[in-house]
Structure formats: structure tokens, C-alpha cells
Amino acid sequence: GKPQLVELNDIIDPVKDKTIQSRFDIYSKDGKYYGIDFHVGATVIYYNKELLDKAGVNPDEIVTWDDFKEAGKKVVSATGKPMITIETDGPWTYWPLVVQQGSDFYDKDGNVILDNDINIKTLTFLKQLLDEKIAIAAPGGDHHAEEYYGFMNKGGAASVVMPMWYMVRFTDYMPDLKGKIVIKPMPKWTADGKRSAGMGGTGTAITNQCKNVELAKEFLAFAKLSKEANIQIWKELGFDPIRWDVWSDPALKEPNKYTEYFGDYIFDVLMSMKDEIDSPTVTENTPKMNELVVQTVLYKVLKEKSMSPEQALKNVANEMRK
Structure with missing residues (x-):
């Protein structure tokens, strides 16, 4: 029947060319996207x-x-x-x-x-x-x-x-x-x-019981798809953000517990395999x-x-x- 989740194509499509596409596919069906991930999970x-x-x-x-x-x-x-x-x-x-x-x-x-x-x-x-x-x-x-x-x-x-x-x-x-x-x-x-x-996934979705779908979408676009948010997703959570255009941002080399543990080259590795990150088919x-x-x-x-x-x-x- 009708999915209980709201389609998110209108907020995803504008930034698709700056993101790892396969991370949207795991929350999709019939060309419609229903969730947005925190990370690539490369x-x-x-x-x-x-x-x-x-x-x-x-x-x-x-x-x-x-x-x-x-x-x-x-x-x-x-x-x-x-x-x-x-x-x-x-x-x-x-x-x-x-x-x-x-x-x-x-x-x-x-x-x-x-x-x-x-x-x-x-x-x-x-x-x-x-x-x-x-x-x-x-x-x-x-x-x-x-x-x-x-x-x-x-x-x-x-x-x-x-x-x-x-x-x-x-x-x-x-x-x-x-x-x-x-x-x-x-x-x-x-x-x-x-x-x-690209393995694993922690996606955020909006249910169709939501009282203000447009406001929820606007927040979700800001919190998961904006450049600023993707930088913070790394800084606060240690996740590899789904927007690849931030991987080369100097902010991702700034000291935090991950760079102190592994070094500041982490996103150089990720950038070197940007086009090699397929995700599983999820049914x-x-x-x-x-x-x-x-x-x-x-x-x-x-x-x-x-x-x-x-x-x-x-x-x-x-x-x-x-």
C-alpha cells in the first residue's frame, strides 16, 4: 500500500551531485527516497x-x-x-x-x-x-x-x-x-x-503522521544535507559525511579525537576511493x-x-x- 514515510526527493535532488548516491539508494524504492543517512559507511x-x-x-x-x-x-x-x-x-x-x-x-x-x-x-x-x-x-x-x-x-x-x-x-x-x-x-x-x-546505515525519515511535513523536511535538509551539517557530523560523531565535497575541507583535518588517534589523513583515503563505494541492495x-x-x-x-x-x-x- 501507501508507504508511511514521506518522499524526500525534493530536498535530496538539489545536492545529489555532491553526495555519494548509493547512500540514498538503501532508503529508496521505485525511484523515491524515504530516508537520509548520517554517513557513507565506507x-x-x-x-x-x-x-x-x-x-x-x-x-x-x-x-x-x-x-x-x-x-x-x-x-x-x-x-x-x-x-x-x-x-x-x-x-x-x-x-x-x-x-x-x-x-x-x-x-x-x-x-x-x-x-x-x-x-x-x-x-x-x-x-x-x-x-x-x-x-x-x-x-x-x-x-x-x-x-x-x-x-x-x-x-x-x-x-x-x-x-x-x-x-x-x-x-x-x-x-x-x-x-x-x-x-x-x-x-x-x-x-x-x-x-x-558502503555498509551499515543510520537513516532519518519523516512519517506521514507528521503535523508539519514541510518544516520537518526543511530541518532534515539542514541537519543532514547542508555543507555545515556534514562538517559537524564528522566533528561531533566521527562519521564519514555523505557529502563528498566536504571531504577536502580543511575543517576535516582539524584536531579531534579521531585525528589524534589515527592522524589527519583519514579523508585523503576516502577521497582516493570516492567512486568505488557501492552500497548493498536493501529490500x-x-x-x-x-x-x-x-x-x-x-x-x-x-x-x-x-x-x-x-x-x-x-x-x-x-x-x-x-
Whole structure:
């Protein structure tokens, strides 16, 4: 029937050429936008430079996932620490690796493509990293577990793949790594592959029960779409703002807890991959799909190791096609 949310095209369209388009797509249907995000959620890789240095690994030379695997062998050999942690109870390792290849769980028309070749290959790669002891399952199951924060804070692993909004987890929960973590684009799968994916999302919408829709829209445009607001979204919240035209603004290099922890180059990294940040296709069934991918696919393949990547993905894909 009629959506309970107000269309926002009239406030989004005037600034679309200055924003990351894919961040509006996740709140859209049939060309109409119903929500505005706080952040791009550009996925990056956070390296523990201290561990890489001990292994003689230069993160700038890790260009592809094959390079990453080889570097991981050196890190494990030199330090006894895993190269990376992989979520078995959360989507934040597997999903961005799929999306960066132009794949997803659904195609743009809402058809299930979970069991396609790219997704099988990607899950097989993660399983190989675990089997070869280059990676370990994230303590606590995901990268938001207390066990994980404690493990990582002590230099437990040499890297983690997460969106840029994860910076606040480092500053708040892993203070001992200050000055040791460097942010880089994700390794790519092919020579011309993409090095990021826009993951997660915290959108603001207006319901159609609103007594003054135009006033709410005017405020939302100011609070989420204006240049000033996007600068403040970084300064106050540590999010990568959806307006890319502020990424080069000097205000984003001014000292705050994030520049003090990581350095003032953060948005140079983001700008270098501006055109490589696709976001997932989100449908009405995405919550159910993600639940099954985590509980059935990732847990059985990566944690229990009781099912092949291909079989696990096909099982869930067939269930979601019913």
C-alpha cells in the first residue's frame, strides 16, 4: 500500500551531485527516497602498523586480496598473531567483500543472488584464511563483542575490515592502539576492482503522521544535507559525511579525537576511493536474509565448519526464494 514515510526527493535532488548516491539508494524504492543517512559507511581496512613492521610488511604494497594473503603468512610467521579476524556471528566481514565486487545478496530487481559464483568464491576465500591459520574467528563472534575489543586492544591481530564508522570503537574501546592503527582502502579482487563498499546505515525519515511535513523536511535538509551539517557530523560523531565535497575541507583535518588517534589523513583515503563505494541492495526481506546468512551460512561454514560454502549459500538462497 501507501508507504508511511514521506518522499524526500525534493530536498535530496538539489545536492545529489555532491553526495555519494548509493547512500540514498538503501532508503529508496521505485525511484523515491524515504530516508537520509548520517554517513557513507565506507568500508576500509584497519592495520596494526606495529605488527606489520615486525613482519617487514608495508601496507601500501597490499593491493589485492592475494597480496593480503601472502602478507598474512609473513605476519603469522614473524609475530605468531593472525593477520585478520573474521566475524562468524555478524555480517561485517563477508558482506562488504561481496559488495565491493559488484555482487550482493539481492540484485537491483530484488531477486535472490546469494548463491552466485562471486559469493561462493568469497566465502571460500574466508574459509581458506581460517583453515590456513592466517585468520581467526573474531573473539566473541563479531567485532562489537567485549571479548573482541579486549583481544584487539592488546594487539591480538594485524588487521580488521570494517566501515569508517568503526573508528569510534577504536577510540572508545581500544585506547592502547592509539598511534598504531593505519587506515587503508580494502584490498581489491581484480586489477580494476573496487576498494570499498558502503555498509551499515543510520537513516532519518519523516512519517506521514507528521503535523508539519514541510518544516520537518526543511530541518532534515539542514541537519543532514547542508555543507555545515556534514562538517559537524564528522566533528561531533566521527562519521564519514555523505557529502563528498566536504571531504577536502580543511575543517576535516582539524584536531579531534579521531585525528589524534589515527592522524589527519583519514579523508585523503576516502577521497582516493570516492567512486568505488557501492552500497548493498536493501529490500523488505533484507533483515530476514541477513539473519539467515549470519546464523546459518557464516556460523556453519566458518565456525562449525560443518558445511561447504556452496551448500550453505544455496540452502539459504532457496529458502529466501520461496
